[in-house]
Every structure is written in C-alpha cells, then in structure tokens.
Amino acid sequence: MNSQSEDDPAIDVRGLNKHFGDKHVVNDLSLRANRGEILGFLGPNGSGKTTSIRMMCGLLTPDSGSGICLGYDIRRESEQIKRRVGYMTQRFSFWEDLTIRENLDFVARMYKMASRREAVDQVLEGLNLTARSTQLAGSLSGGWKQRLALAACMLHKPELLLLDEPTAGVDPKARREFWEELYALAARGISILVSTHYMDEAERCHKLAYIAYGKLMARGTAQEIIDSQGLTTWAVTGRDLPAIAAKLRGEPGVEQIAAFGSALHVTSRDATALDAALRHAMIGTSWHIEPAQTGLEDVFIHLMNTSSDNYGAR
Amino acid sequence: MDHFSFSRWWAIVLKEFLQLKRDRVTFAMIVGLPIIQLLLFGYAINSDPKHLPTAVVISEQSEFTRSYLAAMKMSGYFEFVAELPNEQAARAALAQGKVQFVVNFPTDFTRKLLRGERPALLIEVDATDPMAASAAIASVRELTASVAKKDFKGVLASLGSGAPPFDVRVHKLYNPEGLTQHNIVPGLMGVILTMTMVMMTGLAITRERERGTMENLLSMPGKPIEVITGKIVPYVFIGLIQITIILLAARYLFEVPFVGSVAVLYVVALFFIAANLMVGITLSSIAKNQLQAVQLTIFYFMPSILISGFMFPFQGMPQWAQAIGSMIPATYFMRAVRGILLKGNSWVELWPSIWPMLMFMVVVMTFAVITYRKTLD
Numbered sequence: 001m002n003s004q005s006e007d008d009p010a011i012d013v014r015g016l017n018k019h020f021g022d023k024h025v026v027n028d029l030s031l032r033a034n035r036g037e038i039l040g041f042l043g044p045n046g047s048g049k050t051t052s053i054r055m056m057c058g059l060l061t062p063d064s065g066s067g068i069c070l071g072y073d074i075r076r077e078s079e080q081i082k083r084r085v086g087y088m089t090q091r092f093s094f095w096e097d098l099t100i101r102e103n104l105d106f107v108a109r110m111y112k113m114a115s116r117r118e119a120v121d122q123v124l125e126g127l128n129l130t131a132r133s134t135q136l137a138g139s140l141s142g143g144w145k146q147r148l149a150l151a152a153c154m155l156h157k158p159e160l161l162l163l164d165e166p167t168a169g170v171d172p173k174a175r176r177e178f179w180e181e182l183y184a185l186a187a188r189g190i191s192i193l194v195s196t197h198y199m200d201e202a203e204r205c206h207k208l209a210y211i212a213y214g215k216l217m218a219r220g221t222a223q224e225i226i227d228s229q230g231l232t233t234w235a236v237t238g239r240d241l242p243a244i245a246a247k248l249r250g251e252p253g254v255e256q257i258a259a260f261g262s263a264l265h266v267t268s269r270d271a272t273a274l275d276a277a278l279r280h281a282m283i284g285t286s287w288h289i290e291p292a293q294t295g296l297e298d299v300f301i302h303l304m305n306t307s308s309d310n311y312g313a314r
Numbered sequence: 315m316d317h318f319s320f321s322r323w324w325a326i327v328l329k330e331f332l333q334l335k336r337d338r339v340t341f342a343m344i345v346g347l348p349i350i351q352l353l354l355f356g357y358a359i360n361s362d363p364k365h366l367p368t369a370v371v372i373s374e375q376s377e378f379t380r381s382y383l384a385a386m387k388m389s390g391y392f393e394f395v396a397e398l399p400n401e402q403a404a405r406a407a408l409a410q411g412k413v414q415f416v417v418n419f420p421t422d423f424t425r426k427l428l429r430g431e432r433p434a435l436l437i438e439v440d441a442t443d444p445m446a447a448s449a450a451i452a453s454v455r456e457l458t459a460s461v462a463k464k465d466f467k468g469v470l471a472s473l474g475s476g477a478p479p480f481d482v483r484v485h486k487l488y489n490p491e492g493l494t495q496h497n498i499v500p501g502l503m504g505v506i507l508t509m510t511m512v513m514m515t516g517l518a519i520t521r522e523r524e525r526g527t528m529e530n531l532l533s534m535p536g537k538p539i540e541v542i543t544g545k546i547v548p549y550v551f552i553g554l555i556q557i558t559i560i561l562l563a564a565r566y567l568f569e570v571p572f573v574g575s576v577a578v579l580y581v582v583a584l585f586f587i588a589a590n591l592m593v594g595i596t597l598s599s600i601a602k603n604q605l606q607a608v609q610l611t612i613f614y615f616m617p618s619i620l621i622s623g624f625m626f627p628f629q630g631m632p633q634w635a636q637a638i639g640s641m642i643p644a645t646y647f648m649r650a651v652r653g654i655l656l657k658g659n660s661w662v663e664l665w666p667s668i669w670p671m672l673m674f675m676v677v678v679m680t681f682a683v684i685t686y687r688k689t690l691d
Contacts, residue, residue: 057533059529059532059533079535079537082533082534082535083535085533087530087533089526089529089530089533091526092526093525093526093527093529093530094527094530095527096525107534110534110535110536111534111535
C-alpha cells in the first residue's frame, strides 16, 4: 500500500460500542481498511459483524466510539457516506414484486443519477439480463438475486462496498464468478469490506479481521493471522478416528481436535506438550501422525474457543 | 398403518399455545377486544338518547313558559344549555351542532294563550340523525297534553279542557323525512377512510420492514421526510377516489341532499385523510409485522365506528364516552360531512370540527416523526 492510501483509509473506526438491551453486541471495535483493498470480515454467527457494518454506513448510531468512512464522520455525516457506499444486505432486500428493471430504476432515482436510463441499460447488459429485465425480481434464483443485488449496489459507482455475507447459499461456480468481479472492482480502486463464513473466500481477501462476541480478535493478512497465534498442528490418521478423537480429548496440551476428511487435525499453542501428549497416546496403536500446516479454520476455531462468551450460555 | 397419535397432536397444541403466548398483540386482542366492546355497547351506546342539548328562545318569562320548560326537562330528554336572543342565533346553534333542539316561544305567547288565541310554540330539531331526535319528539306530544291539563285549572280550566290551548309545531331541519341513509351514508365516508387509510399505510411500512427491504431503503440517501411522505401520497389518491365513489353513490343511489359545497368537502376530507395516514405511520412503527399492523388498526377502528356518532347518537352517550369520542378525528369528520351535505355548513360553522382534526394530526405527526426509525435502532 502506498503512503497516500495509508493516510486516507476507506474505513477507520475507533472504540465502537453498541448495546441491544443488555447485550453488548459490539465491544470497543477498532478497524481500519485501506482503499482499493478487499478486507475480509470474519467471525462466528452473532459476533456483531452485521451490526458493525451497519454502524460504518450510518444505519445504526454507535453508543460510543468514533470513526470515519471515506473521510466522513460516521456519526454526523451519514448522508454523505450513504451516497458513496454500496451496502449489500445479508438477506436479499430488493423489491420482489418489482421487475429487475424497476428495481434498478428505483435505485438510480434514489441516488439522483444523471444518466439513469443508460446506467440501468448498462447494468442489465453487464448482467446479461436485458432479455429478462421485465421479470419480477422475486422469481430469480439465489445466484441471480445476488448478482442483481451486487449490480444494484454498484449502480451509483460507490467508492466503498460493504457486503454482508453476499455468497451465503450460492453455488460454487456463482461464488467464483462473484469473486472475480470483486477483484476487478478492487483493481479499479474500489474498497471492499466483505463478511463471510467461507474459508476459501477468507483466503482470497487482501486483509482479514476476525471478531468474536463483538471484540476484534485478530487482524492482518491470512498468513499474519495464522502466524500470530503460534499454533502447532498435527494430522493424525488411523482406523477409528472417533475413538482417536475421544482418547486425545482432554489430554494435556491438546487444545482442539477437528476432523478434516480422513485425518484429525490436533492443534495446540504448546508444541512440546502436544508432542508429548500425542506420543503418549500413540503407544500401542497403529496411528500415523505427521506435522500439518495450521489453516485459517484451525486458527478461527481456536480464536472462537478462547474468546470469552459475554452472552453467557447460549 | 399409523393411527392418530395423541402425543403428536399434543405437540401441536403445545406449540400453538407457546406461540400465542409470545404474540403479545394477538393476546391483547383476545382479551382487549371483548372488554372494549362490552364497555362500549354496555355503557356508552344508547339508542334512546337522553339529556340532549336544547336552547331556548324566549322573549318573556311567565308561569306557563317556566312550567312547560320544567316539564320538558322532567321528561329527561332535554338538557337546557343556552338561552338565545333570536331565531337567527337559534339557526346558527343548530347548524353548528351545538344544540339538538331549540324551543322558541314567540312574542306575546302567554298573552295570546290567556286570550284563547291558540298561539304556536315552535320546536326546531336538528334531525340529521333520526335516531337521536325521534324519541325526544315523541315525548313532546305527550308532555304538551299533560302540561295543559296540569296548568290550566280554576279560572283557566276552560283552556285546559279539550284540545290544548296552544299549538306545538315541531320543525325538523336538515333531514325532514328522517331518512336513516341521509345520516349513515355521509358518516360511512369517515368509516371507510379510517379503515383503509390507517391500515394501508400501516401495512405499507411494516411490509418493508418484514421483507427486509427497509434496511436497503435506509441505506440509500433518502431523508425520512421523503420516505414517509413519498410512501403516503398514493394513499391520499386512493382516499380521494374512495370519497368520489361514496359521493356518487350518495347522490345517485341514496339521493342524499347536497346542500353545501362539494369542494369544501374535499378539502376537509384531505385534512382527515392526512390525520389517518399519520395514525397509520405511527401504528406501523409500533407494529413488528403486517399482522400486528392489521390488529392495531382494528383497535383504532372500533371506537371510530362505535363512539364517533356514526352508528349511535353522540349526544346520547355518557360524558366519559363523549370525551373519548372527542379525541377521535372520525367524530369531527362525520360531523363536518353531515354538516356540509345536509346543513350546508360553511367554513365558519365547520371550523369547530376542523381544528380538532388538525390538532390531532399535528400531535400524531410529532409522535410519528419521533418514533420513525431513520436508523434501524
């Protein structure tokens, strides 16, 4: 990143807090996203991702904290931010009882676009939907709805895209195409914040931020996040994997066991203790162990387990 | 073969109860609606209204006039609220709906009576609502006979025997034939507008919230005032279409007289539509979903039919019911529509019905703007 974009971040929020009733949904969140960068926003369900995104684009007012988005204050200048941000909601939120063209036309009018008709035609062409422009949006399949939603929130040429789980429930081919489009947008200098649960998508982001229970747990590139946690992972293979897992669970040094296909990933912060535990458990068995690369998913599950659940038992 | 399973059936029963328990508005309807209906029908509504506001135009006090008025009061139907200087003032009070009856003793009434000239006593009635006036009018006839018998004794006994020594002329104004539809059809305008305006705006906004499109709308650069007013304009037109339909039916099917100005009626209707749309917006910010919006509309709608003077005479209700009725814009709108169509009211006479509607609108609008969630929190 050049120094200019370091000085002029797309998003820079500090100490954001939001409560809903007695739930502390977003806890002291500070986050920075550079321009032209795809920032992956990750975290378990209910961790405050959507609430954070809504605060960044001025839909929700934070209880405390401050921040700027595209150079505008998120508390006082939400009107300016709304004009320059494209927000794609988690759930399809265009009007199902309007046609594709009517939806796009409405959006274009709301943003007071000068050459409305051309812009709408262009988008329809780009989506290959010109022939179906009179079809009701509600009759589109999941993948097409998502493409329509992206096109609609790109219509006013925003500088920043906030995408809230845009690919949930979309098939792999459509997801791949969607990401190609995101790369093309980022290459044109558009900043993107995208929340997701898919690891392959997380790995595609330039930077990642991981939040759990409203708190920012880690940030950086995928590799930086993996390195920062200092985890050691072994892959264990053998005949009766559930039995192996049961035996290892609770052994000193074993923090996390997860099945990956035909192997078990056993992860720990303490390499020596894990080594000892595995060697001890293996005595008299036909298991096979080998060192494995700690993946993002291992790190995220580790982060999730170690973060305190401030909602109490759920 | 799988037979009827009691435990499966019970699972469904339990689930329904649990869901019912969580749905507070439905629960409030189950308990609240019967209570409200019982109270209104049991205590407020009276199809034999008494204590109707009556004014007197009298130029001279005599034992006879006092006795006659006392007898009227004794009947329970008349409540004397004003003494007016002349016939003109009497007509104005009737036109404004301040009084339902005016008892007018012409000058020299007593002297002519004593001379045996059979003078006429005039009772003018606002007969807009035939139900409100009929029982009271019937009581006048009885009362006249009994006063005559009681008062004319001794030297005056000759006056008391036979036919009463004076005439009572009952003059029914505004709806002389006492046709119910002349009263109901204009009132229906208020009922129909209340129902559709409140419910449709309530639904229009909760629908956006229920389908998740509200979030999208709010993330675009629209101002709340643009969103709210933009959403209600189509319903203003729908309201005007409804008024037109009712007016056409009133004119050509029910032959309701159009004494006043239709243009004035449309303007007054716009105020009323605006007030109802504000109620709809307020309800929609309370309601969580479309079903609740409909339920809340029914809550609002009920007093608008029952204690607004639409179905039952307003003046016949007890004070507390009149006080509640006076907080509902439908009460004023129906008075205004009947005033325009049947009485030919102009702005001066309509003003007492217009300002409460405007005030209601301002109060509710303030509430609506405060509660409208520009942001999602």
